[in-house]
Amino acid sequence: MDNILVERREEKDASISLIRMVAMSFIIICHIFQTYGNELAWWFNVGVQIFLIISGYLYSKKDYSKESPLNILKKQFKKILLPYYLWLPIVIVLYSFLCPQYLSFTRIIKYILCCGVLEGQEHFWFITYILFCYLVTPYLYWIKSLAKDYSLIKTIVYYCFVVILFIILTIAFHSYFNASYIVCYFIGYFIGDIFIKYKKKFNIIYIITLCFALLFCGLKIYLLYINPVSLSGIVLSIFNLFKLYSHLLLGLAIFLTLLKLPNINYNKVLSFSDKYSYEIFIVHSLFIRSSFHLLYITDYNMLNIIMAVFCTIIAGILYKKICKCIYKTLKINA
Numbered sequence: 393m394d395n396i397l398v399e400r401r402e403e404k405d406a407s408i409s410l411i412r413m414v415a416m417s418f419i420i421i422c423h424i425f426q427t428y429g430n431e432l433a434w435w436f437n438v439g440v441q442i443f444l445i446i447s448g449y450l451y452s453k454k455d456y457s458k459e460s461p462l463n464i465l466k467k468q469f470k471k472i473l474l475p476y477y478l479w480l481p482i483v484i485v486l487y488s489f490l491c492p493q494y495l496s497f498t499r500i501i502k503y504i505l506c507c508g509v510l511e512g513q514e515h516f517w518f519i520t521y522i523l524f525c526y527l528v529t530p531y532l533y534w535i536k537s538l539a540k541d542y543s544l545i546k547t548i549v550y551y552c553f554v555v556i557l558f559i560i561l562t563i564a565f566h567s568y569f570n571a572s573y574i575v576c577y578f579i580g581y582f583i584g585d586i587f588i589k590y591k592k593k594f595n596i597i598y599i600i601t602l603c604f605a606l607l608f609c610g611l612k613i614y615l616l617y618i619n620p621v622s623l624s625g626i627v628l629s630i631f632n633l634f635k636l637y638s639h640l641l642l643g644l645a646i647f648l649t650l651l652k653l654p655n656i657n658y659n660k661v662l663s664f665s666d667k668y669s670y671e672i673f674i675v676h677s678l679f680i681r682s683s684f685h686l687l688y689i690t691d692y693n694m695l696n697i698i699m700a701v702f703c704t705i706i707a708g709i710l711y712k713k714i715c716k717c718i719y720k721t722l723k724i725n726a
Contacts, residue, residue, distance in 0.1 A: 409666050412669055416665065420701065424700070426681070451532075454529075476519055478718060506519050512678070547589070558575065559571060566629075598652060672708035
């Protein structure tokens with residue numbers, strides 16, 4: 393999903409490339425388990441959180457004093473939306489023949505406006521969230537600039553206050569959108585700033601995050617599986633928020649753990665992942681989550697999974713080449 397996050401030519405950090413590949417793998421594994429109705433799907437459902445943290449982390453390195461925020465936004469919107477919109481006619485043609493009942497004028501308009509998805513293409517909710525994150529990035533840059541002379545402790549307290557304030561302000565809108573995903577981007581952005589300024593003291597943040605992630609996820613496992621409890625009303629609402637933010641901590645812990653891995657070489661596998669991850673993200677649901685997915689095509693689940701993943705990768709490569717041809721024909725600089 394590198395197109396979404398940062399210009400590929402600028403970013404050759406092997407750690408980030410590895411994290412990106414792991415996140416993309418988690419998304420595909422999650423959706424495979426989801427199609428099979430396996431509970432493990434929800435534990436692998438942390439790939440998007442990791443992607444948003446990566447995106448915020450990388451954008452914390454951008455200097456808005458050197459380039460217009462509007463120009464940066466235009467570049468990123470183009471990178472995200474062009475492949476997204478070019479995918480629509482392909483989906484419409486396929487759905488027209490294979491499952492026309494899922495097509496309607498209203499659904500297509502909502503898809504175009506990034507405020508709705510088609511059946512089997514539910515993963516595109518991510519587009520709306522990442523666009524919103526890009527829109528608020530100049531404000532995050534301003535918030536970051538206010539903390540440029542703060543000590544490590546004061547910086548952490550300040551950023552925690554901003555995040556908690558955002559969570560409180562958005563609780564009333566919880567039924568309309570999931571604020572925890574936007575918080576992932578915020579945390580990634582602030583982590584990037586702290587990592588740059590206090591790299592030698594970063595172990596403290598990592599250990600604290602890991603402890604909280606283990607504590608929250610351990611409590612979540614206990615309450616969901618070991619000693620399940622029946623909740624209702626406001627207690628249930630609080631517990632649902634707890635589940636969301638414990639998952640956020642899990643994503644952050646995975647991100648920081650992989651970020652700290654030493655001596656990661658930028659190899660061909662990581663290069664391939666960087667090059668095609670966004671296109672693979674776009675096409676994968678067709679083979680794994682749509683009404684004509686491949687996961688029940690034979691009686692052998694492992695064979696089905698191998699075929700679905702193989703087709704996803706090939707389709708991602710082909711789709712990128714199609715997009716490039718269209719850009720070249722229309723003289724679009726993307």
